[in-house]
Structure formats: C-alpha cells, structure tokens
Amino acid sequence: MHRSLPVFLVVxxxxxxxxxxxxxxxxxxxxxxxxxxxxxxxFLGASLQDGVLSSQTKVQWQFTxxxxxxxxxxxxxxxxxxxxxxxxxxxxxxxxxxxxxFYQHSPQVGVGYRNHLPGGFHWAFQVTxxxxxxxxxFNEGLEPDRRVAGVIEGRxxxxxxxxxxxxxxxxxxxxxxxxxxxxxxxxxxxxPMIGLFMDWR
Numbered sequence: 001m002h003r004s005l006p007v008f009l010v011v012x013x014x015x016x017x018x019x020x021x022x023x024x025x026x027x028x029x030x031x032x033x034x035x036x037x038x039x040x041x042x043f044l045g046a047s048l049q050d051g052v053l054s055s056q057t058k059v060q061w062q063f064t065x066x067x068x069x070x071x072x073x074x075x076x077x078x079x080x081x082x083x084x085x086x087x088x089x090x091x092x093x094x095x096x097x098x099x100x101x102f103y104q105h106s107p108q109v110g111v112g113y114r115n116h117l118p119g120g121f122h123w124a125f126q127v128t129x130x131x132x133x134x135x136x137x138f139n140e141g142l143e144p145d146r147r148v149a150g151v152i153e154g155r156x157x158x159x160x161x162x163x164x165x166x167x168x169x170x171x172x173x174x175x176x177x178x179x180x181x182x183x184x185x186x187x188x189x190x191x192p193m194i195g196l197f198m199d200w201r
Contacts, residue, residue: 045195051088052188071115104134122166124157136185145185150178170197
C-alpha cells in the first residue's frame with residue numbers, strides 16, 4: 001500500500017504540470033486600455049431614409065458587466081449627431097420632399113455583445129434606444145418642423161482585432177416611434193445605416 005503512494009504522487013504531479021502548461025498557452029483575458037469614464041467606441045457612417053442621406057457620428061461609452069477571454073456583455077451609453085447631406089427631388093403628393101435641411105441628434109442607452117475570436121476576427125451586435133431630437137426646414141412656404149420622438153437602433157459589427165483596438169464595417173437599422181403623424185420631418189428619422197466602427201473597449 002505504501003509503495004503505491006510514490007506512484008500516485010508522480011501521476012498527480014504529472015497531471016498538474018500538464019494542466020499548468022495548457023493554462024499558460026491560453027490567451028490572456030481582455031483588458032481595456034481606457035478608464036470606464038472615457039469613450040470606448042466610435043461609429044462614422046451614413047443613413048438613408050425616404051430620400052434623405054444623413055451623416056451619422058456616434059460616440060460610445062461601454063461598461064462591461066460580464067467578461068471572459070474572448071467575449072463580453074456591456075452596458076452602452078451612446079451619443080449621436082447627424083445632418084442631412086442630400087435631399088430628394090420634389091414630387092407631387094409628397095410635401096416632405098420639399099425639405100432643404102435636416103438634423104437628428106440622439107442620446108441612447110442599451111446593451112451590446114463583443115466577441116474576439118482567436119484568429120483576430122471581431123464581431124459584435126448591440127441594441128440601443130432613447131429620445132431623438134430632430135428638425136427640418138422646407139421650401140414652398142412650409143413651416144419648419146422641430147420635434148422629439150423615440151428611436152430604437154440595432155447594429156452588427158464585423159472586423160478585425162488590432163491589439164487592443166477592433167475596427168471594421170458596421171451595418172444597422174433604426175426605427176422611430178412616438179412621433180406626431182402631422183410631422184413632416186419624421187419621414188427622415190433614422191432608417192438603414194452603414195459605416196465604419198472602432199472599438200477600444
């Protein structure tokens with residue numbers, strides 16, 4: 001019985017050293033290069049809604065509440081500013097087409113998922129919502145439209161991890177709600193969007 005003890009110890013130590021070697025080969029946990037109060041993401045792109053092409057600039061704060069070696073869930077705070085860049089031609093029966101300037105700005109809150117795969121591939125998705133402050137000016141003697149509504153947005157990120165920074169393509173869609181039906185500016189709020197993202201969470 002006592003002779004089996006050295007054999008048992010050798011086996012246990014061998015397994016422990018093997019497990020330690022495997023542990024050392026695992027990739028290190030993700031560590032953010034920025035403090036929690038600083039912005040950790042940006043989106044630069046455009047949206048197209050009912051003939052109005054609008055710029056989209058979004059800055060994001062991310063507060064991770066679950067993190068392991070390759071993926072994470074985070075609470076998101078995002079602020080966006082947007083101005084109309086191109087406008088539709090006049091069309092009979094569509095008074096909103098008389099628009100000559102447009103803006104939409106929105107603070108939003110939501111949740112997001114981030115994944116860093118071993119080969120450097122990065123993908124993510126998020127859902128946010130909040131108020132949207134929008135306004136439009138029109139030709140043909142129509143009154144300016146200044147309103148507040150709600151909006152829900154979703155985006156998918158596909159890119160590559162460059163050290164602590166991920167970058168790539170993002171596509172998404174936003175849907176306004178709670179607007180006045182007599183509002184002409186509502187036709188141009190949010191919609192499909194595409195652009196480039198950077199994430200240094």
